[in-house]
Amino acid sequence: xxxxxxxxxxxxxxxxxxxxxxxxxxxxxxxxxxxxxxxxxxxxxxxxxxxxxxxxxxxxxxxxxxxxxxxxxxxxxxxxxxxxxxxxxxxxxxxxxxxxxxxxxxxxxxxxxxxxxxxxxxxxxxxxxxxxxxxxxxxxxxxxxxxxxxxxxxxxxxxxxxxxxxxxxxxxxxxxxxxxxxxxxxxxxxxxxxxxxxxxxxxxxxxxxxxxxxxxxxxxxxxxxxxxxxxxxxxxxxxxxxxxxxxxxxx
Amino acid sequence: xxxxxxxxxxxxxxxxxxxxxxxxxxxxxxxxxxxxxxxxxxxxxxxxxxxxxxxxxxxxxxxxxxxxxxxxxxxxxxxxxxxxxxxxxxxxxxxxxxxxxxxxxxxxxxxxxxxxxxxxxxxxxxxxxxxxxxxxxxxxxxxxxxxxxxxxxxxxxxxxxxxxxxxxxxxxxxxxxxxxxxxxxxxxxxxxxxxxxxxxxxxxxxxxxxxxxxxxxxxxxxxxxxxxxxxxxxxxxxxxxxxx
Numbered sequence: 054x055x056x057x058x059x060x061x062x063x064x065x066x067x068x069x070x071x072x073x074x075x076x077x078x079x080x081x082x083x084x085x086x087x088x089x090x091x092x093x094x095x096x097x098x099x100x101x102x103x104x105x106x107x108x109x110x111x112x113x114x115x116x117x118x119x120x121x122x123x124x125x126x127x128x129x130x131x132x133x134x135x136x137x138x139x140x141x142x143x144x145x146x147x148x149x150x151x152x153x154x155x156x157x158x159x160x161x162x163x164x165x166x167x168x169x170x171x172x173x174x175x176x177x178x179x180x181x182x183x184x185x186x187x188x189x190x191x192x193x194x195x196x197x198x199x200x201x202x203x204x205x206x207x208x209x210x211x212x213x214x215x216x217x218x219x220x221x222x223x224x225x226x227x228x229x230x231x232x233x234x235x236x237x238x239x240x241x242x243x244x245x246x247x248x249x250x251x252x253x254x255x256x257x258x259x260x261x262x263x264x265x266x267x268x269x270x271x272x273x274x275x276x277x278x279x280x281x282x283x284x285x286x287x288x289x290x291x292x293x294x295x296x297x298x299x300x301x302x303x304x
Numbered sequence: 305x306x307x308x309x310x311x312x313x314x315x316x317x318x319x320x321x322x323x324x325x326x327x328x329x330x331x332x333x334x335x336x337x338x339x340x341x342x343x344x345x346x347x348x349x350x351x352x353x354x355x356x357x358x359x360x361x362x363x364x365x366x367x368x369x370x371x372x373x374x375x376x377x378x379x380x381x382x383x384x385x386x387x388x389x390x391x392x393x394x395x396x397x398x399x400x401x402x403x404x405x406x407x408x409x410x411x412x413x414x415x416x417x418x419x420x421x422x423x424x425x426x427x428x429x430x431x432x433x434x435x436x437x438x439x440x441x442x443x444x445x446x447x448x449x450x451x452x453x454x455x456x457x458x459x460x461x462x463x464x465x466x467x468x469x470x471x472x473x474x475x476x477x478x479x480x481x482x483x484x485x486x487x488x489x490x491x492x493x494x495x496x497x498x499x500x501x502x503x504x505x506x507x508x509x510x511x512x513x514x515x516x517x518x519x520x521x522x523x524x525x526x527x528x529x530x531x532x533x534x535x536x537x538x539x540x541x542x543x544x545x546x547x548x
Contacts, residue, residue, distance in 0.1 A: 106503050109495065134505035146500040150518025156501070159514065164505035199518075200500075220504065 057122050058083045059224055059255040060105075065116035066280075067104045074100040076280035077116070082224075085252040089266055090259045091291060092277035093299040098259045099143060101277070102228040106140040107133055120224070134160075135167035137223030139216075141230050145209040148200035153212065154182065156200045157219050164220065185218040189245055206233035214245030224255045231265035243268030263291045276302055315383075318438040318470045320407040323379030324355070333357035333385070338366035340389070345369045347532055349539065353378040359385055362392035364418065369526050372398040373536050374408045375543045383411045390418030396425045399523035399536075401543045402435035402467075409438040414454065416445045416482075422453040428520045429460040431467035432547065438470040443484055445477040452482040460490045461519050463512070463547075513544040 058081040067075040074097045082088050092098050104111045105118060107130035118125040120136055128136065148156065162172040173181075186196060189211045201209050210230055217225055227246065231239055246269045250256065258269065266274070266288065274290040275282045276299065284290065284302055294302060308328050309316040316324065334356070338344045340363035350356055353376045362368055366389070374380050386394055394414065402408040414423045429437035439458045460469035473486035493515050501511035520540055527533040 106499075108499050108503075129508070130499065130502035131505050131507045131511075134503055140503050142500065142503075146494075146496050148494075148497045148500065148515070148518065150521050151514055156504070156514075159510070160501070160504035160506050163507060163510065167505065216504065 056083065060118070060120055060125075060257065062105075062118045063116055065101075065104070065118060066114045067100060068112050068114055069100060069110065073114070074280055075104065078277070078281050079116075080275065080282060082255045082257055084255055086273065087250065087256040087258065087269065087271045088273045088275065089271040089291065090257065090275050090277050090282075091261065091263075091294055091299075094261075096277045097280045098277055099228055102140055102143075102226055102259055105133075105226055106130060106138065131163065132167065134220075134222070135164040139220060139222035139225050141213040141217065141225060141227035143229040143232060145201050145204075145213055147202050147204075149202050151200050152198060153196040153200050157182070157216065160216075161220060181219060185215055188218065188248070189215045189241060191215055207235060207238035210234055210242050211238065211245075214242045217249055218245060223253070224257070225249055226257045226259075228259045229261065230258070231260055231262065239265065240268060263295045266291045315411050315440060318407075318409060318436065318440075319381065320379040320436075323353075323407065324381075327355050327379070330355035330357060333359040335359050335361075336368065336370070337361045338363060338368050338392075340364040340366055343367040345527065346371070347527075347536070348372045348382065349536065350374040350380050350382065351376050351539075353380045355381045355383075357383045357385070360387070360394070362386065362388045362394060362421075364390040365392060367393045367395075369395045370397070371524060371527050371536065372396070372410070373401075373523075373539060374399070374410070375401040375539060376408065377404055377406050380406070380408045381411070382409070383413075385413045385415075386423075387415050387417050388421040388423060391420040392418070393421065394423040395526045396423070396427075397523040397526055398425075398427045398439075399520045399540065400427070400429045400437050400439075401520075401540065402430070402437045403432040403543075403547065404435060405433070406435045407438075408435070409440070411440045412456075413442045413444065416443070416449040416452040416454060418446075419448065419450045419452070419479075421449065423455070425456040425458070426522050426525075427456075427458040428523045429458070429469055429471075430463065430516055430520060431460065431469050432463040434466050436468040436470070438472075439488075440470075440472045440474070441486070442474040442476070443486070445475075445479050445482050445484065447478040449479045450481040452479060452484065454482070454484045456486040457522075458486075458488045459519070461516060462490060462492050463516070509547065513541070513547070516544055517541065
């Protein structure tokens with residue numbers, strides 16, 4: 054008997070405005086698994102991540118998505134986060150006037166309240182901040198600044214990985230986490246993702262390039278083209294993309 | 305000023321004139337005089353409406369930090385009229401929060417009378433529901449007030465599209481070696497920032513409150529950390545929570 058997958062997407066159709074982007078996407082990610090979705094520009098990769106996280110303006114027209122058996126699409130974005138879904142943004146947003154620390158503490162406690170857990174104390178919060186920020190090389194002065202304000206592209210991605218470590222979700226959905234990273238930053242962020250891996254957690258990596266997959270080794274690789282998964286396989290599929298390009302595979 | 309103002313009076317064109325008539329004549333202006341070389345901090349918090357006139361006189365080299373918070377139902381108006389002598393400096397931070405059917409307005413007339421004075425005005429308006437918020441900010445530089453350094457920044461945040469914001473900066477300059485800057489913006493909460501906060505587990509309304517607090521924070525920045533500033537920030541937070 055196969056256990057219930059953490060994330061199960063069946064025949065998902067979604068539009069942005071009037072334009073259909075996802076056209077029957079099905080995918081199932083089990084606990085302990087790392088899946089990678091690769092695909093050319095415009096295939097619907099970011100749309101998939103936004104639909105799963107619940108962004109406004111992305112309308113699901115058919116199909117379903119469940120998270121640990123619950124209807125993900127019926128939840129508000131913050132409820133999805135509290136249920137354990139984390140979206141790592143391709144372009145993390147700058148929020149002047151709201152410090153990284155205030156933001157994270159507010160988020161962490163909001164999630165805990167929604168789950169009926171006790172809020173974290175100030176001392177425990179700072180202890181967690183020190184441990185997680187040290188791993189990612191983010192210093193305390195940066196964390197006192199506005200969310201992502203004045204951060205370089207690489208620092209923004211490290212901040213995403215830092216939030217992943219702080220919020221301890223069950224499932225990480227990472228949208229082009231590798232874009233805009235130099236080699237060193239890629240290694241640091243990849244270590245963050247690898248630390249997150251556990252038998253009870255799932256990861257879905259969305260990426261253009263095979264490069265990230267040298268550092269975070271996926272169990273399964275899927276090719277997304279034209280709004281649906283056109284091919285699935287093991288890590289070797291990513292290598293084929295590198296040599297043959299998407300056109301060779303989609304053909 | 306004794307005659308009841310009408311719509312034709314520029315400084316009253318966005319006012320709730322029925323409310324003004326009921327309040328007329330307004331109480332005498334509060335006098336704020338800072339003598340030459342002295343420094344002062346003044347606060348005004350308006351939470352029960354009314355017309356509030358402030359008459360500010362800054363002597364040579366005097367410095368005043370003036371902080372205003374208007375969070376009132378009905379009609380509230382603050383008028384700041386200031387004369388700055390040589391090398392005086394004025395820092396005005398104003399936050400106006402208007403919800404329901406409230407009309408809140410701030411009108412300023414900052415007059416640089418002597419050379420080398422500086423003024424900063426940061427006005428932050430938040431309007432919700434059917435409220436109207438207005439800022440008419442004027443900087444006047446007298447003949448001979450060279451090396452004046454004046455700036456007016458007025459920003460409005462419209463939480464609901466049924467609300468109204470009016471911003472009107474005005475410069476009148478009779479000297480030729482001055483720096484006068486003004487900037488006005490009207491906008492809504494940044495949707496991508498809202499989604500970012502929500503995606504981390506913060507509910508919609510709490511996310512809006514967090515972003516709105518960040519928006520008005522500029523108004524209070526010059527106030528020294530302490531009970532007065534805490535009180536203004538707490539009042540702002542309370543106003544935002546009441547929207548829930």
